Amino acid sequence: MEETHHWRNIVVLWLVASLIMTPIVIFVIGPGLPPGNGSVEASGQVTDNTVLLATATPVALAVLVYIAYACWAFRERTPEVVLDGPAIRGNSSVQFWWLIVTTTLVLFLAGYGTVRLLADGSGGGQGPNPIAVPSAPNGGKPLVVQVVAQQWQFNYRFPGYGGFETNQIELPENTLVQFNVTSLDVIHSFWAYELGVKADANPGVNNVAYVTTKGPLLFHVRCAELCGVWHGYMFDQGRVVPKAQFAAWIVQQKTKFAPATKTLPPYSKTYFPQPLRRGG
Amino acid sequence: MSAIAMSVPAGRRTGWRKLIGFNMLTGIVLGIGGWYLGHFIGDHLSGAGLAYYSAEAGENDIAIFLGYLLGVVGFLVGLGFANYPIRRLLGHPPALAEHESEAEGLFRYFTLNTDHKVVAKQYMVGIGLFFFVAGLNAMLIRTELLQPNVHVFGANQYLTLVGLHGAMMMGTMTSGILGPFAQWAVPLMIGSRRMAFPRIESFTFWLLMAGEVILLTTIFFGGFQTGWTGYQPLGAQGTAGYDAYIGFFALVGLSMCLFGFNLIATITVMRGRGMTWSRLPIFVWAAYATAWLMLLAAPMLIAALLMGASDRTLQTAFYIPGQGGSAYLFQNLFWVFGHPEVYILALPGMGIVLELMVVFARKPLWGYRLAVAGMLGISFLSWFVWQHHLFVSGINADLRPFYMLSTELISLPTGFIFLCAMGTLWRGRIRFTVPMLFCLGWMFNFLWGGISGVFVSDVPSDVTTHGSFFVMAHFHYTIMGGLIFAFFAAIYYWVPKMYGYNLNERLGKIHFWTLFIFFNSTFAPLFALGFMGMPRRVVTYNAAWQGLNDWVSISAYCIGLSMLVFLFNVVWSLAIKREPAPINPWNSKSIEWTLPTPVPVHDFDKLPVFDADPYPYGVEPVPAGAPAYAPAGGTA
Numbered sequence: 001m002e003e004t005h006h007w008r009n010i011v012v013l014w015l016v017a018s019l020i021m022t023p024i025v026i027f028v029i030g031p032g033l034p035p036g037n038g039s040v041e042a043s044g045q046v047t048d049n050t051v052l053l054a055t056a057t058p059v060a061l062a063v064l065v066y067i068a069y070a071c072w073a074f075r076e077r078t079p080e081v082v083l084d085g086p087a088i089r090g091n092s093s094v095q096f097w098w099l100i101v102t103t104t105l106v107l108f109l110a111g112y113g114t115v116r117l118l119a120d121g122s123g124g125g126q127g128p129n130p131i132a133v134p135s136a137p138n139g140g141k142p143l144v145v146q147v148v149a150q151q152w153q154f155n156y157r158f159p160g161y162g163g164f165e166t167n168q169i170e171l172p173e174n175t176l177v178q179f180n181v182t183s184l185d186v187i188h189s190f191w192a193y194e195l196g197v198k199a200d201a202n203p204g205v206n207n208v209a210y211v212t213t214k215g216p217l218l219f220h221v222r223c224a225e226l227c228g229v230w231h232g233y234m235f236d237q238g239r240v241v242p243k244a245q246f247a248a249w250i251v252q253q254k255t256k257f258a259p260a261t262k263t264l265p266p267y268s269k270t271y272f273p274q275p276l277r278r279g280g
Numbered sequence: 281m282s283a284i285a286m287s288v289p290a291g292r293r294t295g296w297r298k299l300i301g302f303n304m305l306t307g308i309v310l311g312i313g314g315w316y317l318g319h320f321i322g323d324h325l326s327g328a329g330l331a332y333y334s335a336e337a338g339e340n341d342i343a344i345f346l347g348y349l350l351g352v353v354g355f356l357v358g359l360g361f362a363n364y365p366i367r368r369l370l371g372h373p374p375a376l377a378e379h380e381s382e383a384e385g386l387f388r389y390f391t392l393n394t395d396h397k398v399v400a401k402q403y404m405v406g407i408g409l410f411f412f413v414a415g416l417n418a419m420l421i422r423t424e425l426l427q428p429n430v431h432v433f434g435a436n437q438y439l440t441l442v443g444l445h446g447a448m449m450m451g452t453m454t455s456g457i458l459g460p461f462a463q464w465a466v467p468l469m470i471g472s473r474r475m476a477f478p479r480i481e482s483f484t485f486w487l488l489m490a491g492e493v494i495l496l497t498t499i500f501f502g503g504f505q506t507g508w509t510g511y512q513p514l515g516a517q518g519t520a521g522y523d524a525y526i527g528f529f530a531l532v533g534l535s536m537c538l539f540g541f542n543l544i545a546t547i548t549v550m551r552g553r554g555m556t557w558s559r560l561p562i563f564v565w566a567a568y569a570t571a572w573l574m575l576l577a578a579p580m581l582i583a584a585l586l587m588g589a590s591d592r593t594l595q596t597a598f599y600i601p602g603q604g605g606s607a608y609l610f611q612n613l614f615w616v617f618g619h620p621e622v623y624i625l626a627l628p629g630m631g632i633v634l635e636l637m638v639v640f641a642r643k644p645l646w647g648y649r650l651a652v653a654g655m656l657g658i659s660f661l662s663w664f665v666w667q668h669h670l671f672v673s674g675i676n677a678d679l680r681p682f683y684m685l686s687t688e689l690i691s692l693p694t695g696f697i698f699l700c701a702m703g704t705l706w707r708g709r710i711r712f713t714v715p716m717l718f719c720l721g722w723m724f725n726f727l728w729g730g731i732s733g734v735f736v737s738d739v740p741s742d743v744t745t746h747g748s749f750f751v752m753a754h755f756h757y758t759i760m761g762g763l764i765f766a767f768f769a770a771i772y773y774w775v776p777k778m779y780g781y782n783l784n785e786r787l788g789k790i791h792f793w794t795l796f797i798f799f800n801s802t803f804a805p806l807f808a809l810g811f812m813g814m815p816r817r818v819v820t821y822n823a824a825w826q827g828l829n830d831w832v833s834i835s836a837y838c839i840g841l842s843m844l845v846f847l848f849n850v851v852w853s854l855a856i857k858r859e860p861a862p863i864n865p866w867n868s869k870s871i872e873w874t875l876p877t878p879v880p881v882h883d884f885d886k887l888p889v890f891d892a893d894p895y896p897y898g899v900e901p902v903p904a905g906a907p908a909y910a911p912a913g914g915t916a
Contacts, residue, residue, distance in 0.1 A: 006707075034744050034811045041743075048740040056731045063698060063727050067720065070705040074641070075712070082867045085643035085708040087898035095650055095699070102695045106688045113688075113738040114681040122740035127674035181674075186514040187607050189672065189747055193813040198743045200673040202608065203513065204601035207674030220822075224747030224815045226507050228514055229435045232818030272602060 006073060014065045018058040025057050026050060035196045038219060038240075040134070040212035041123035042196030048116050055109060125181060125190075125199025125207040128269070134210050136176035142210065143172065146180040146267070149188035149201035152230040154221060161250055163267035164257040169221070169238035172246035173213050181207040182270050189225035192238065194218070200225055206269035213240045302360030304390040311490070314354025318346035339501060339520035341592045348527040352490045359486055360392045364479060378479070380881050392486070394478035395881055400464030401778065402485050404771075407459055410452045410492045412843070417445035419840050422833040428821050438819045440503025440521065447508040447525060448495060451532040453763060454574075454621065455488060455539065457628035461770045462543060462567040464778060468872040468879070469561045471552020471888045476545035484539040491531030498524035507817055509618070512599035512610035516591050523592065526585045533578040533585070533617075536624070540574030543567055554890035561870065561894040562638075562645055565652050566631020569659040570624050577620035584613035608675050615666035623662040625759050627655060629726075629766030630697045633719045636769055637704045639868045640716035644895035646703025647696070654696030661690045671742045680739050687737035694730060698723070713866065714788035718769035721796045725761025729754060732807060750810025753803045761799060768795075768846070776861035779854055780878040787849035794842035802835040869896055 030050035035042045074085075116122060121132035136142055146157040148165070157165045171177055181190045183201035190209075191198045194217055199209040216239070223234035241249065254261075265271060299305050322343025356362070360378070368374065379391040380398075388398050389405075420441050424432050433441065467475055475481045498504055502519035510529070515522050547560070547568045560568075587598040588610065597603035599610045638645050645651060664686040671680055701723060710716070732754040735741045745751055768791070776782050805828045814821055821829065853859070864873040871888060872879070 034813070045740050045744055048738065049735065049744075052734055052738055052741060056734055060727060060731050063702070063723070066702055067705070067723055070702070070708075071710060071712075071720065074705060074708050074710050076642075076709040079711065083642065083709055084898040085641060087644050088646060088703075088706065089644050090647040090650065090703070094703070095647055098695065098699050099692070102692055106691055109734065109738065110681075110685040110688045113684050113740060117680060117684075117739045122743050124739060124743040125672040125674045125677070127677035129677075131678055186517065187511055187611075187673075191747070191813075191815065193744075196743060198672045198746055200670075202601075202674060204606075205608070205674055209672075220813065222813065222815050226439075226505075226509075226511065226514070226817045228505050228517070229439060231439070232435065232815075232820045 006069070009073075010066055010069050013069065014058075014062050017061045017065055021061060022054055022057050026054050029053065035193055037214070038194035038217045039123070039196055039214055041120060041210070042194065043214075044116060044120065044122060045196045048113070048122070051112060052109065055105065059105065120212075121210050123196040123198065123209060123211050125209045128206045128208065130208045130210070132210075134176060134212055137174050137212060142176040142178040144178045144180060145169070145171070146182070147190045147199075147201065148182060148184060148271070149190060149223070149227075150184040151186065151228050152223070152234040154188075154190060154223075154234070154236060157267060158250065158254075159267045161254050162261060163264070164254050164261040165264055166253050166257055167236070168253070169236075170246055170249050171213050171238065171240045172243045173215050173240050175243070176210060176212050179209045179211070180269060181209065184271055186227050187225050188223050188227045188234070191222045191224040193220045193222065195240075198224060204270050204272075216240055216242060298387055302358065302363060302392065303387070304359065307355040307358030307486070310358035311351045311355030314350035314352070315347040317354075318348070318350035319343045321350075322346035341520060341523055341589075344501070344520050344523045345527070345589060345593060348494055348523070352487075352494075352531065355490050356483070356486060361479070361483060361486075378482075382881055392479070392482045394474070394482060396463050396467050396475050396478065396481060397778070397879055397881075397883075399478075399481050399485055400460045402482075403455060403459035403463060404778075406485065406489050406492075407452050407456055410448055411456070412847075413496075414445050414448035414452060415840065415843060417441050417448070419836060421445060422836040424819065425821070425829050426833050428823050428826055428829075431819065433819075435819045436503060436505065439505045439507070439817065440498065442817050443504050443507050443525065444495065444498070445508075447510075447528060448492065449759075450508050450621070450625075451491065451495070451528060452488075453759070453767075454532065454536055454624055455484075456625070456763060456767050457632060457770060458539065458543070458567055458570060459485070459488075461632070461774060462563075462628070464774065465872055466543065466546060466564055466567055467550065468875070468883060469564050469870065469894070470547065470550060470555050471871070471884070471890060472546065472550035473883045473887075474550075475542055476550055477542045480538050480542050484535040484542070487531050487535040487538075491528045491535065494524055494531065495528035496524075498522075509614060510585075510588070510610075511607070511614075512588060512591070513601065513605075513607055515588055515610075516600055523589070526589050526592075530582050530585045530589075533582040536574045537578035537582075540571040540576075540578070543571035544575060547571070552888055552890060556890075558648075559890055559893050561635060562648065562651050562655075563628075563631040563635040565655055566627050566634075569655040570627040570631075573620040573624045573627070573659055573662065577617045577624070580613055581617035581621075584610055584617065587613075608670075608673070611670055611673065612667075612675065615669045616663075618669065619666040620662045622755065622758070623658055625763045626726075627658060629722060629763045630655065632766040632770045633722050634697065634700055634704070635870075636715050636719050636773055637701055638895050638897065639773075639866055639870070640711045640713055640719070641704050641708030642711070642867075643704055643706075643708045643897050644893070644899075645700065646706065647700045648893070648895075650696045651700040654693040654700070657693030657696070658690060661686060661693065665690060668737055668742075671739050672746050684737060684739050688734070691730060691733070698727075713772075714783075714785060714792060715769040715773040715866075717789070717792045717796075718765045718772065721792065722762055722765040722769065724796075725757050725765060725799065728804075729758035729761055732757060745810055747815055748810035749806045749814045749816060752816050753806035753810060756803045756806070761803070765795075768792075773866065774872075775854075776865050777872060777875075777877055777879065780861055781854050781857075782859045782861045782865065783853045784849050784857070787845060787852070791842055791846045791849060794845065795839065798835045798838040798842060802832050802839060805832050805835075870894065 033046050033049040037043045118132050120134035148155045155165050156169045181199040181201045183203045188201040195211045197209050197211050199207045219238050221236050377394050379393045380395045424438050498521040501521040504521040504525045506514050590596045597605040599605045667683045668687045736745050
């Protein structure tokens with residue numbers, strides 16, 4: 001009798017807590033989850049984070065409600081006398097259903113994550129031969145931007161515009177962008193936070209990530225892999241701008257860097273990394 | 281067997297003459313001598329004219345590595361580790377014990393000692409020391425992060441602190457629970473008088489200490505800039521401080537590997553009569569599951585590091601892409617070790633929590649077989665998840681769905697552990713003693729560690745969280761909130777038996793509540809900072825995040841104060857007040873509490889015979905010859 005009583009209390013408390021918290025998570029916390037709606041991929045990650053958090057909420061609440069209830073209901077009421085609890089050594093049906101429920105949840109999350117990942121690559125680095133390529137908003141080919149990381153800055157090359165290199169980045173709106181990320185020395189990681197893009201920059205490797213931009217946006221680029229002394233200072237900002245403004249910017253940049261472009265090695269997916277020298 | 285304990289050599293030295301002989305002092309002297317000898321040889325092997333002499337730094341890696349090597353050899357020889365093999369080679373009969381006599385007093389702790397209880401205490405003090413050093417580094421890191429643009433340390437110093445904190449915590453706390461508590465409790469729990477290989481037991485401890493000292497020498501060589509992961513080719517670029525990182529982690533790896541091997545051998549062959557596999561206390565199972573990981577994962581690390589050392593000295597190019605090497609190779613090898621490593625940290629904590637919950641809920645362990653399956657399952661699955669550390673690195677991108685699945689699958693056996701802990705609480709008679717509070721704290725913290733783990737295991741979500749403070753908060757919830765809380769639970773639980781004095785309960789409760797509150801107040805905001813885009817290991821950050829960072833830093837200082845309460849408690853209770861502990865203060869039914877306090881050198885006057893399961897709560901007195909288990913599913 002007593003245990004039915006406890007079970008009922010726990011289930012009721014859990015249901016109430018979950019019914020309150022899950023909608024709060026989905027409708028209040030969810031839209032504020034990172035990385036925001038700066039790009040199609042970033043919005044996808046927000047959805048993904050919301051699904052994960054909404055799934056985790058009832059699970060976490062089940063454990064918390066149970067522990068809190070157990071600590072209250074099963075506390076020793078006569079501490080001066082040492083008494084044992086009942087010798088319960090398990091319960092096959094509880095164990096069975098726990099296994100079923102947790103397995104279902106895990107398979108759901110793994111399946112959901114896989115579907116989301118394979119749909120558009122989710123802005124993550126996919127190595128030299130990407131399999132999850134999102135389709136461009138207006139058809140056509142993606143805008144290729146090469147991110148060349150080195151200690152301690154990012155440079156950007158635009159192979160579609162003569163392969164010039166600049167230390168600034170602007171992207172046109174509503175465009176599929178293909179980042180070819182590589183490094184000249186050690187491992188860095190190109191993290192364009194608001195765009196939902198993160199791809200490690202490995203020396204001698206071309207790591208491809210896709211992003212579909214939305215409207216105008218200021219985004220932050222930070223290095224997300226420890227790359228030496230000035231790792232903390234390896235950041236810059238970029239902008240997503242209207243297409244006409246981008247066209248003007250790129251012509252201006254191309255002209256500005258034309259003398260330097262002549263001395264650059266020709267555009268390539270990877271570059272022969274610099275010889276290593278000891279530094280502080 | 282009990283005769284072993286009495287094999288005290290006649291005519292032992294007394295007074296200062298004790299210091300002459302094989303002990304820590306001799307070890308230090310020979311170690312320093314070995315360092316200079318190695319450095320001398322190294323300098324002559326490779327002069328300044330050779331390419332691998334780093335002219336900018338004025339350092340020679342070969343000399344440094346040889347110095348470390350001969351220094352460690354000298355230290356171990358000075359402690360007496362060469363004596364036994366040499367004696368045997370010269371045809372002397374085997375000696376079974378070294379320095380075990382209680383008559384040697386405190387001196388025992390500074391020698392090669394084969395008493396598992398002495399080694400456990402050596403581990404406890406040694407690990408405690410470096411745990412506090414590494415914790416102090418964390419305080420310094422947080423001091424630097426108080427301000428984005430005003431710097432207390434230089435960028436290089438800051439990264440060295442980050443690396444020292446990470447590497448020292450990882451290397452030290454790998455043996456954090458097993459070192460003191462498995463060495464002490466496992467032989468007692470399985471009814472053995474010693475570990476299977478007592479000299480190796482001592483060896484693993486002194487090797488770890490040598491490693492820690494080597495890591496600290498990095499300060500003299502310019503530090504290292506790579507963090508505890510030591511990624512290449514950044515490591516190949518580093519100053520000689522990186523040699524200290526390699527030396528440290530290689531020694532820790534060797535120590536771990538031998539420790540795991542010793543534990544497996546002990547649990548397999550040293551179990552007493554009647555101690556079947558299905559009667560092993562759950563903590564022994566946790567030690568066993570962990571031991572396999574230690575044995576098999578550590579060689580990966582050692583191999584990865586030796587290749588790095590070879591790049592730095594012998595001019596190979598395993599990790600140097602410009603010369604045909606691969607930066608992925610190190611990442612891959614490191615995480616093949618690194619992911620089992622995090623379960624080496626987590627599993628013993630799970631064992632402690634289940635073992636102690638039984639005592640303080642006063643019920644048998646709920647779902648014993650499920651708990652064992654959970655531990656072995658975690659141990660097994662942890663070999664198949666390592667590339668989740670490399671989701672955005674571009675390595676094997678097509679395999680990411682597999683690693684996402686395997687990583688999420690590991691939450692199933694982890695869920696078993698939670699279910700067993702929760703089931704053990706069910707209708708128990710819960711006593712909120714200090715160890716029990718730490719166990720409940722473990723459940724709370726590890727829950728958030730697990731929930732945040734779902735985000736980092738999911739590739740789309742990991743694109744944001746990878747390399748950010750979110751990941752940092754996640755693993756601090758599992759390691760500090762998990763391992764460290766279980767570590768303190770074990771200390772409060774076993775110290776009265778190990779040292780013979782009670783720890784003050786009021787101070788213990790203050791320690792728990794302050795640690796619990798400030799732990800959460802330190803690390804929960806880090807999830808938010810990571811979500812906002814703050815990368816790990818940065819010396820500066822967006823000024824908008826200063827408020828949260830200051831909150832975190834102040835909370836971290838409060839964790840430091842909480843640790844001081846603990847230190848004060850230890851000194852007060854064990855050195856000043858010295859209130860003798862009763863034989864069995866917790867009314868535990870575990871076998872070690874039936875022994876006198878302190879436990880005699882030979883442990884058992886008569887070796888125990890086991891005829892029932894280890895948790896006879898609620899069924900006393902246990903009738904002789906009763907079945908070990910009541911049928912599952914009978915009640916509740």
